[in-house]
Amino acid sequence: MWRFSATLSFSSRLLSSSFSTNPNYFHHGFAFSVFALNGVVEPPLSPSYQRFCFSSSAPSPSPSSGSVIKLWFLADKSEAFRPLSSKARDAIQLARHYGRCYWELSKARLSLLVVATSGTGYVLGSGNAVDLAGLCCTCAGTMMVAASANSLNQVFEINNDAKMKRTRQRPLPSGRITVPHAVTWASSVGFSGTALLAFKANMLAAGLAASNLVLYAFVYTPLKQIHPVNTWVGAVVGAIPPLLGSVAASGEISLNGLILPAALYFWQIPHFMALAYLCRDDYAAGGYRMFSLADPSGQRTAAVAFRNCLYLIPLGFIAYDWGVATGWFCVESTLITLAISAAALSFYRDRTTQKARRMFYASLLYLPVFMSGLLFHRLSDNQRCLADNPDRIVELSSTSQDLTESGEDYQKKKVRHLTAGPQARSPVAYASIAPFPFLPVPSYVDP
Structure with a gap:
């Protein structure tokens, strides 16, 4: 209170002395700078507004004591709200920064694809009715475990990612987040996802999730720099999520629940072979031992891709024969498999970047069509029993x-x-x- 009265009396004397020598001395910018709290000066006015204030054609009238107090109150109020808005702005920027880092560490798009395969497996293993709460918990747990595995993968490959053009801007190589922070994030979400699957699904599903996390982060990741067999190990990692979803719904591993994992396993080989051929220079710079690096002509790479496309053809007939889906799915699966096989055959005959990219896009189209058809044409337990015993x-x-x-x-x-x-x-x-x-x-x- 004393500081307020002392400051006000001093400012009044200063203003009165200024007005006695120059009646046009006072203007708004000066008033706000004089009465700013703790000596904090307001930002300068815009040039147009300054020209208006100092213009001789628009002289500023002499202020009264009431207007001076009013201006001081407005300045005091603006300064009081300034720290709060600044802190809120800083908090929002910090949340956006770490949210973006977590999104990139988790490889969110790839993790969402893993969640889609796990959810499809859950629906296929549910029988007559689908437990929506169980489905949501399974998808959430799978998402967290996948995010943890992808984050640990980037922690181990920070030096390799820094050498590659398409990965050097990731959070760890670019220095946007520290390694201890990334490890803490990966450990917390991995443990939380496994615990969620254990309590809301069953221990078998949680065990599959934990095993897949270990297989991806501690086996597949270092194997990428040792031997080309890493591609096939990575295919096993990608085939486990749909099996996890089926086990979470049914509580057991059955033959019917292995159809979608088999499709994921064989599909990943041509998908990744096309990607490895397109990015072979980048993989060589990063120090990864991919199958395409030991195949300069690309013939063996294309042959492996085409062979695994052919392995996908019987899956539609098996799904129909085992009573998982109707005969229409058998037809649709055969057509889409022949399409990706034709793209692989074209790449085998003419090993160019354009043909490899076409096969890559065909593989991207295959998986959602296959899973959608399997969900749309699936048979419930009652329909399966009636089909088996007419x-x-x-x-x-x-x-x-x-x-x-x-x-x-x-x-x-x-x-x-x-x-x-x-x-x-x-x-x-x-x-x-x-x-x-x-x-x-x-x-x-x-x-």
Whole structure:
């Protein structure tokens, strides 16, 4: 309070002395700078506004004491809200920065693809009804485990990513986040995702998630710099999420639940072979031992891709034969598999960048079409049982007819029982109706 009165009296004397020598001395910018709290000077006014204030054609009138106090109050109010807005702005910028870093560390697009395969496996393993809460928990747990695995992958490959054009701007090589921070983030989300699957699904699903995390981060990642077999190990990693979803729904590993994992395994080989051929120079600069680097002509790379495309053809027939989907899915799966096989064959005949890119795009189209068709044409448990045993329809209808007839006979007997006299009933022996002595003995039964 004392500082307020002292500052106000000093400012009044300063203004009065200034007005006595120059009546046009006062202007808005000076008033706000004089009455700013703690000596904080307001930012300068815009050039146009300064020209207006200092213009001789628009002289500033001499302020009264009330206007001076009013201007001081407005300046005090603006300064009081300045620290709060600055802190909120800094908090928002910090949240955006780390949110962006977490998004890139998690390889969110790839993780969402993993979640899609896991959710599809959950629906396929659900039988007649899908538990939506269980589906959401399974997808959330899979997302967290996938984010953890991708983050640890970038922690181990920070030096390799710094040498590649397409990865040098990631959070760790660019220095936007520290290694301990990234490890803490990966460990926390990985543990949380595994715990969520253990409590909301089952321990088998949680075990598959933890095993896939270890396989990806601690086996596949270092193997990329050692031997080209890393591609096939990575295909196993990609095939586990749909199996995880099926196990989370059914609680067991079944043959029907292996169709989608098999499709994921064989699909990843041509998909990644096309990518490795397109980015072979970048992989060589990063120090990765990919299959395409030992194949300058690209013939072996294209042959491996084409061979694994052919392995996808029987999956539609197997799904139909095992009662997982209808015959329409068999047709659709065959058509889409022939399309990606044709792209792989074209790449095998003419090993150019354009043909490899076409096969890569064909592989991107194959997976969503295959999973969508499998979901759309899937058979529930009841439909599967009826498809396996068509005679049960006749059996069920005959059973219902027998029940109807027995109900009619019961009604007829009940009418006869009510209308008939005592002479129509015959006596019943004690032993035939009441074998136990403590039960009451019925007198008569209907003939």
